[in-house]
Amino acid sequence: MSDRAFARRVYLDAIGLLPTPEELNEFLADKQPDKRGKLVKRLLADNRRYAEHWLTFWNDALRNDYRGTGYIDGGRKQITDWLYSALATNMPYNEFVRELIDPVPESEGFSKGIVWRGVVNASQTPQMQAAQNISQVFMGVNLKCASCHDSFINDWTLADSYGLAGIYSDQPLEMVQCDKPTGHIAKTKFIYPELGDIDPQAGKPERLKQLAGLITSKKDGRLTRTIVNRLWAKFLGRGLIEPTDEMDNPAWDQDLLDWLAVDFAEHGYNLKHAIELILTSQAYQLPAVPITELQSKEFVFRGPVARRLSGEQFLDALAAVTGVWHEQPAAQVDFTVADPHLGRLAVEPKWIWSEAGAAERSEALTLYWRKEIHLAEAPTEAVAAVTCDNSFKIFVNGKEAGSGKDYTQPRLINLKPHLIQGKNLIAIEAVNGPGKPDDKSADQSNPAGLILYARVRRDEKTNGRPREKVMDFATDKTWLWSATKADGWEKTGSAASDWKPAAELGTMDMAPWNLGGKIKSVLAAGTLRGQVRAALVNSDPLMTALGRPNREQVVTSRSSAATTLQALEMTNGSTLAGLLERGAEHIVAGPSKSNRDLILTLYERALSRRPTTEEFRLAEEMVGAPVKKEGVEDLLWAMTMLPEFQLIY
Structure with missing residues (x-):
């Protein structure tokens, strides 16, 4: 196959994205005989793009999603942050499997399964789900039939399924055949006894450890x-x-x-x-x-x-062509694990309060904070990670920008709509609530503290090259506080007579909060706002039509065959129509281009090639001169309907 076809195929398979024209041209210009191998290594070393792509595969297999049955009432638990971290760090697969079978708190959602509401078949209890899912995903064994009765399609028996399920049970399991109790207690065992035994007398934690050891053993x-x-x-x-x-x-x-x-x-x-x-x-x-x-x-x-793009790949490919990505992820993940650069801070934020010992104990009170910030230019990006023990409300130039009530979860606040060139006032109402009412000890601890880090940047060019101007700021001893809520305290131009300088308590990693990692994670998510890929957002009608499952069952592969639902959604669906319309608007609103340059750019982004003479003529008629949004929208639709766009050749 040609280098051009190889590059497109391997980009989509390794990281789930189309090569940019710049990336493709660099690869094609390389004359080294080992350039294909080097390209594969480079793509797999891109931890963030790799992890975000492979989330799709593992979310399907591990039944992990961001909303759906069980999440509201606690009958189901996400493993997204753990899974993203495992992929981004390339956790060895035996350790990956071990932490899913004998889970840490962050990964227990897989073996916990789904606690279905109402009356369910005996084969769908959490323990039976664990047996079915572990055997299917990690050993390629289908126990679903044998979870109701001895299997008709293979040699597995009801006793095998219940034996494996018993490892996850807090009490002995009575076997139920076709929803009728048999009166027989299942013997706890592993389905491959030649690899080793599970001690039925051991406690559940020890049984899980033994099971994880057997499945990840080199003998398996x-x-x-x-x-x-x-x-x-x-x-x-x-x-x-x-x-x-x-x-x-x-x-x-x-x-x-x-x-x-x-x-x-x-x-x-x-x-x-x-x-x-x-x-x-x-x-x-x-x-x-x-x-x-x-x-x-x-x-x-x-x-x-030849394979069809997954729903996530299709949406990401369209986003790569138009420049319109998703605004924010549906789940909280720590992007700094994959890209430590996202966690680098230009200044060091400090926990602050009115007195130096507040991290150990403070009275219940509300403080009013102010900090004047001077910006030489209006920012193109401005977000802040903020938290306060116990709660806060933040104002920028007199306008409320956000609030938070859970101090263990720093909030991401968008400051950009409120900041201006010149003088700005950041004001925070910080509340330290009373201690725990059930704490009767003489030495009650009621810590208090406030911390903020604002990432404020402006994109500009120096000698024609992109450059980022850093204007970050954070809480420190220069912030001022008052215990008095004066009129207009949150507005510029107003002041009270008793404003006092802050006491610095310590760095963002200090006890008792230990929130440095979370603060960096929140800021990283803010940095990537508007650049989020489809694997990290909730499904929509288009992704559903293109094969994204609801993840209530294990799905280890998706069908590549076209369906009637796909055809209807691709030709008449409002989701795709909306994406194309927003994409066309974004393209037309971007840097001015002639219709010729625009057509060439779109073809290179979408199809990794230039248009033929006939394609260019038709595209010119569509786009118009000057360029029209409707024409760009039509061209986008025409290109995305091509098998060349939708298939991995």
Whole structure:
């Protein structure tokens, strides 16, 4: 396959994004014989883009989403922050699996499952869900049928399912067949006893530890074969074993499967290593074949199957073309794990209060804070991370900008609409509530403190090159406080007679709050506001039509076949229409371009090539001269409907 086709394919497979024209041209201009391997390494080293792409795959498999059944009433728990961190740091897969089976608090949502409301089938209790999901995701074993009765499709029995489920139960489990109690108590056991036993007399924490140890043991070749088979299927369109959740089926190349699994274990269960191995293989670099190749009874590998973009990839590709991304993530994640640069602060924020010992004890009171800030220019970006023990309300130039009531969760406040060039006043009403009413000890601790970090930047150019002007500020001893709420205290030009300088309590990591990491995380999310990818937001009708599941069941692969719902949504759906309209508005409002330059830019962004003579002629007629928003919208729709845009060849 050509370098151009390879680059487009590998960008979408490794990080889920189209190559920018600049990235593609740099790769095409490289004459080194090993440039493909270097490109794969560079993409996999991009921790943030890698993690955000692979969230889609693992959210599907681990039933993790941002809203839906169970989240409101505590019957379900997200693992998003843990999962993002695990992907961004390339956690070894055996440790990844271990922390999902024998979970830490941040990862327990997977094995906890969903506590369904009302009366449910006995096969859907949380313990049975854990047995089904762990066996399916990590071992390619389907226990769903055997969770109701002895399976009709394989050799697994009801006792096998209940034996595995018992590991997660707080009490012995009575087996229930087709929703009828049998009167028999299941023996707690692992489904592969040849790998080891679970002590049924041990406490639940110890049983989970034993189960995690058995599944991640080097003796368990099922774990490694299952994941490398899933990766092969994801990149080449068909697993070495199909379906990928039925690992007892024969492989069409058992030697290759075994070699990939052994190599994966020998390289420290490194997922990126396994991905790199496949993406740099000769098999992966063959020209794509049509999906009809999979329908033949006697499968013969001739090359990767042409695959449809996932819903998230489609939306990200459209965003890359138009420049219009999602505003903010639906879940809280620490972006600094993937990109430490996002957590770097230009000045050091300090916890402040009216007296130096407030971090240990303070009376219940409300303080009024002021700080004058002079900005040489109006900012293009201005957000602040703020928190106060116990609550706060912030004003900028007399206008309320936000508030917070949970001091353990710093709030991100958008300051940009309120800041101006010149003098600005930041004012905060900070409340320290009374101590806990049930605390009867003589030495009651009631700490008080306020902290703020404002990231204030202006994008400009110096000698034609982009440059960022830093105008950050933070709480420190120069802030002034008063215990008196004077009229107009939050407005510029007003002042009270008793304003006093702040007492610095310590750095943002100080006890008892220990919020330095959260403050940096909140600021990082603010930095990326308006640049959020589809994997981090709630599903919408377009993503649903393009195959994003509701994640109430384990989904380890999505169908690449087109559906009627997809066709209707792509041709008449309001979601896509709205995205195209906003994208066209953004493009037209951007730097002025001739219709020729605009058409060339859009083709290079969307299709990684220039238009043909006939395509250019038609595009010119659509876009018009001067450029019209409606014409740009029509061109965007025409390009995104092309199989060339929607498929990974």
